[in-house]
Amino acid sequence: MLNQNTASSAPQNFVGSFRPKNDAVLSDKAFEEWRVYIYNLCGIYFQDNKKYLLESRLLKRMGYVGITEYEKYLEYVKFGSDKINEQKYLFEAITINETYFFRNQPQLDALVTNVIPDVLANKGKLNNKIRIWSAASSSGEEAYSIAIILNEMLKPKYPNLEYEIVGTDINHVVLDTAKKGLYRDYSIRNAPAYYLKKYFKSNNGYYEIDSKIKQNVSFKFLNLFDDLAMKSMINFDVIFCANVLIYFDVKAKIKVISRLYDALNKSGYLFIGYSETLHGISKAFKLISYPKTIGYKKE
Ligand SMILES: C[S@@+](CC[C@H](N)C(=O)[O-])C[C@H]1O[C@@H](n2cnc3c(N)ncnc32)[C@H](O)[C@@H]1O
Numbered sequence: 001m002l003n004q005n006t007a008s009s010a011p012q013n014f015v016g017s018f019r020p021k022n023d024a025v026l027s028d029k030a031f032e033e034w035r036v037y038i039y040n041l042c043g044i045y046f047q048d049n050k051k052y053l054l055e056s057r058l059l060k061r062m063g064y065v066g067i068t069e070y071e072k073y074l075e076y077v078k079f080g081s082d083k084i085n086e087q088k089y090l091f092e093a094i095t096i097n098e099t100y101f102f103r104n105q106p107q108l109d110a111l112v113t114n115v116i117p118d119v120l121a122n123k124g125k126l127n128n129k130i131r132i133w134s135a136a137s138s139s140g141e142e143a144y145s146i147a148i149i150l151n152e153m154l155k156p157k158y159p160n161l162e163y164e165i166v167g168t169d170i171n172h173v174v175l176d177t178a179k180k181g182l183y184r185d186y187s188i189r190n191a192p193a194y195y196l197k198k199y200f201k202s203n204n205g206y207y208e209i210d211s212k213i214k215q216n217v218s219f220k221f222l223n224l225f226d227d228l229a230m231k232s233m234i235n236f237d238v239i240f241c242a243n244v245l246i247y248f249d250v251k252a253k254i255k256v257i258s259r260l261y262d263a264l265n266k267s268g269y270l271f272i273g274y275s276e277t278l279h280g281i282s283k284a285f286k287l288i289s290y291p292k293t294i295g296y297k298k299e
Helices: 028-042 049-067 072-077 082-093 105-124 141-154 172-180 193-199 225-231 250-265
Strands: 128-135 162-169 200-201 205-209 217-221 236-241 264-272 283-289 291-299
Touching: 028 049, 028 072, 028 082, 049 072, 049 082, 072 082, 082 172, 105 128, 105 141, 105 236, 105 264, 105 283, 105 291, 128 141, 141 162, 141 193, 141 217, 162 172, 172 283, 193 200, 225 250, 236 250, 250 264
Parallel strands: 128 162, 128 236, 162 217, 236 264
Antiparallel strands: 200 205, 264 291, 283 291
């Protein structure tokens, strides 16, 4: 049986509880073929020192579909009659989905103190609708944290403010959790007690996000490396694309960042992860410093 996690409780994905009795070895040649295939599909680049990780993650799925050789499984994913569906499981197998509520508080502070007021000022009095994209949202904690903070800090100041938050990812299991808005302790470990009480319903060890918050947030599958799909993402005021660029090489980062630039409105903002940088990737943005964080503005 595939593991149908209903709540985000751990950073690991599971592609099947079934472990094959299989001593398959990922040869260097097969590793290279797999790495090129995965890279072209979604930009994730498996460095040499991640060979074992790829090997063990593919093996679990191979056990489930009953294939005992890495080369044969690659053929199956590339050319099988159900290849689109199988790619779903491949994405589940190869992604790392670590995330939690209020992961980057300085960014959220910058958002409410500087970024949204600036965006609203640029839009003028007649337009009070903000669109935010949590790109590579994983199970939705980032998107909901943004919604909570907007509701809490900006609604009192801008009562007419309307906002829409879109979360996207390539892992269907974490997207299911995001849509449900149902979490375990692991995800809320950094959430301030006040917000927990106000915006979550706690039930049997689960924390369910309040429906008032949920109504402005939606989630869907989107591969950041898919040019056509990326072209459909337009008119965003702010994009959070955090802790995913680390899995890409420079060429893939340049491609994705350039698409995110196109997806932003003029004077829109981009936030990336704490350990990530646009240095050597893009000169199109203006770097802006905020207390304990930085952001990038499209000019
Ligand atoms: C470590 S999580 C980051 C979650 C969240 N942004 C945060 O900072 O807490 C990285 C996410 O990127 C997603 N991802 C990886 N490659 C992707 C791609 N090509 N397109 C969309 N999402 C991708 C993974 O599925 C995973 O959920």
